[in-house]
Amino acid sequence: xxxxxxxxxKLAKLAKLSFSDExxxxxxxxxxxxxxxxxxxNQSIEGGTEEIxxxxxxxxxxxxxxxxxxxxxxxxxxxxxxxxxxxxxxSVERSKK
Amino acid sequence: MRTKISELAKRLRNRxxxxxELTKAYIGAIEKLNPTLNAYVHLTFxxxxxxxxxxxxxxxxxDAPLLCGIPMxxxxxxxxxxxxxxxxxxxxxxxxxxxxxxxxxxxxxHGAVLLGKTNMDEFAMGSTSExxxxxxxxxxxxxxxxxxGSSGGSAAAVCAxxxxxxxxxxxxxxxxxxASFCGVVGLKPTYGAVSRYGLIAYGSSLDQIGPMxxxxxxxxxVFDAIKGGDRRDQTSVDYDYGSSLAECLDxxxxxxxxxxxxxxxxxxxxxxxxxxxxxxxxxxxxxxVIENIRLPALKLAxxxxxxxxxAEASSNLGRYDGIRYGYRTSSYTSIEDMIVKTRSxxxxxxxxxxxxxxxxxxxxxxxxxxxxxxxxxxxEINREFDAVF
Numbered sequence: 001x002x003x004x005x006x007x008x009x010k011l012a013k014l015a016k017l018s019f020s021d022e023x024x025x026x027x028x029x030x031x032x033x034x035x036x037x038x039x040x041x042n043q044s045i046e047g048g049t050e051e052i053x054x055x056x057x058x059x060x061x062x063x064x065x066x067x068x069x070x071x072x073x074x075x076x077x078x079x080x081x082x083x084x085x086x087x088x089x090x091s092v093e094r095s096k097k
Numbered sequence: 098m099r100t101k102i103s104e105l106a107k108r109l110r111n112r113x114x115x116x117x118e119l120t121k122a123y124i125g126a127i128e129k130l131n132p133t134l135n136a137y138v139h140l141t142f143x144x145x146x147x148x149x150x151x152x153x154x155x156x157x158x159x160d161a162p163l164l165c166g167i168p169m170x171x172x173x174x175x176x177x178x179x180x181x182x183x184x185x186x187x188x189x190x191x192x193x194x195x196x197x198x199x200x201x202x203x204x205x206x207h208g209a210v211l212l213g214k215t216n217m218d219e220f221a222m223g224s225t226s227e228x229x230x231x232x233x234x235x236x237x238x239x240x241x242x243x244x245x246g247s248s249g250g251s252a253a254a255v256c257a258x259x260x261x262x263x264x265x266x267x268x269x270x271x272x273x274x275x276a277s278f279c280g281v282v283g284l285k286p287t288y289g290a291v292s293r294y295g296l297i298a299y300g301s302s303l304d305q306i307g308p309m310x311x312x313x314x315x316x317x318x319v320f321d322a323i324k325g326g327d328r329r330d331q332t333s334v335d336y337d338y339g340s341s342l343a344e345c346l347d348x349x350x351x352x353x354x355x356x357x358x359x360x361x362x363x364x365x366x367x368x369x370x371x372x373x374x375x376x377x378x379x380x381x382x383x384x385x386v387i388e389n390i391r392l393p394a395l396k397l398a399x400x401x402x403x404x405x406x407x408a409e410a411s412s413n414l415g416r417y418d419g420i421r422y423g424y425r426t427s428s429y430t431s432i433e434d435m436i437v438k439t440r441s442x443x444x445x446x447x448x449x450x451x452x453x454x455x456x457x458x459x460x461x462x463x464x465x466x467x468x469x470x471x472x473x474x475x476x477e478i479n480r481e482f483d484a485v486f
Contacts, residue, residue: 008453015411015456016418016433017449018441027453034454041400041470045477046393066328078195082423090420092432 003031099258102315106163109156116152116166120145120210123168127212127259135234136244136253138173139181139214152208164322165208170260172251173214174221175306176295177201180211184297185229186219188417188424188443198295199330200264200306200323207322212260216250219445220414221271221299223247228447236279245278247271251309252279262310262319266296268303269402276309283309284316289334291320292327298413300406317342351384356485360395390485394477401478404458404471410448411455417443 008028012019019027076088084091108114124142131137145168152166171177174184176194183189197205205211216234218226226249227233234250236242237257244253248265252275255263265272267285276283284307291306298304308319320342326335338345357377362370381387419425419439426438444452458467 011453011456011460014460015449015452016415016437016440017444017452018437027450030450031453031457034450035457038400038404038454038458038467041397041404041467041474043397045397045474046391065331074195081195082192083421092420092435093429 003028003035099255099311100261101312102163102167102261102310102318105167105261106165109152109166110161116149116156116210117146119166120149120168120212123212123259123261126257130237130257130259133235133240134237134253134257134259135216135232136237136250136257136259137170137213138183138185138216138229138231138250141177141180141211141213144180145210145212148205148208148210152210155208162207162322163318164204166210167208167261168210168212169204170212170215170251170254170263171201172248172263172265173217174266174297174299175201175214175264176297177211177214181214182297183214183230184220185217185231186443186445186448187230188440189297189422190230190424192423194295196295198306199292199327201295203323203325204264215248215254215263215265217265218247218249218271218447220297220410220448221247221266221268222410222447222451224270224274226250226275228445230445238280243278245275247275248283248309249275249278252276252281252283255279255281255309255311262308262315264306264319264323265309266299266304266306268300268305268406269399272307272309281309281311282313282316283307284320286320286324289332290324290336292323292325292330292333294327294329298409300402300409301413302409303402303406314343314346317346349384350380353380353385354388355380355385356388356390358390358392358395360392363396392478392481392485394474394481397474398478401471401474403454404467405475407451407455408459408468408471409455411452411459414444414448414452419443 005024005028008024008031109116127137127140149166152161155161155165173182176182176196176198178195178197179193181192182194183192216226216229216231218228219230222228223246225233225243226246227243234244234253236244237253248271251263251265254260256279265283267273272283272285286305286307288305293304293306296304296306306323308316310316310319327333377387417440418436424439424443426435426442429435429438457463
């Protein structure tokens, strides 16, 4: 199976990434190889069970979880220490007037 | 000369050397060799010297733990309050976390001396450390060779004696493989044994933090210091090992059952195979019982890992939006445009490739064929392991 450039563009949109035309060509070609590798999971397993256990079978019950506790939060100024904050908020330039 | 933790601890206690002197010796070695080896990407010498002074005080008072005053290193994806933690990615350049990872909190309480943060593949995605935005570290045993990865800097630092021990992280081989390439000891602890609070997430159902050291005993000592349940990592458990791992190593192997899976030897290098066979014989001579076992589903472990890790990464790395972590594109026309541009400029090619594959295997139409199928095969691998134990 070969993936099309349109499909790669759609995936990039979902992943919030963009590619130049040159990158898009390269990624599309590489992607076929990557998917071919992922497809190797379709080999049969010797002695493997036909219907493998449901993934949901290992759900954690709410009874297994600890009760909620109120704990102090980190101070605003620490959380904003890596960015240019504004009055204790994260700031983003206004893009819609 | 590479020295064991217990040996250094003895010298520190006998006042043959102080923690400050020891730290200065390591700083000197790093200044000399790191420009070539590129094992460290952030140096924390001031913090190290302060910690060493405090360690000397504790050693003087006589209540110091074994790791007190021992210089060490952390992989660049383990959060250190106020100190650079960048996952060797442009998108986190200059990022200083505002809290400590649990493993670092624990080691600090033991009096550990942090020399710096070590080089790695960007977001731990790779097996050569070449995807680091700071350039690859070199293998100290032969600088024409790679260190392996993703914890390549942690392995190189220990190998070149630029740290007594280091911590790495392992999702699909990232501690064990570089340890092997650099000829040091690497331990990926059982999932849940060590808290990942403060480890920057890659594939959360697989990520574990573990030690990289010069000896098996050292690995056990460091594991003992970092293990245990943590309320901030729901997957971590307080397991009763009966004794410390370091003590376990002194036990007799007589009567111990060791399973040797045929599948582990598929495509193995003949030299390595013969070394492993020698080790098996050594165990046998000492009274261990060797049993040949089969784990047929293991042949699918690599593609299963790749699918699951990429799926989880595509979700985990969704947080890098240009708002919370420092790096942001210089010009944009909308919020969406800002997020897309920041991510496209900030992530390297390998990270993008894995996010794209993760997005693909989770997208409707492919979810059942890849992600769900991979989870089912993982269950099958689990079942095979359960069956032999």
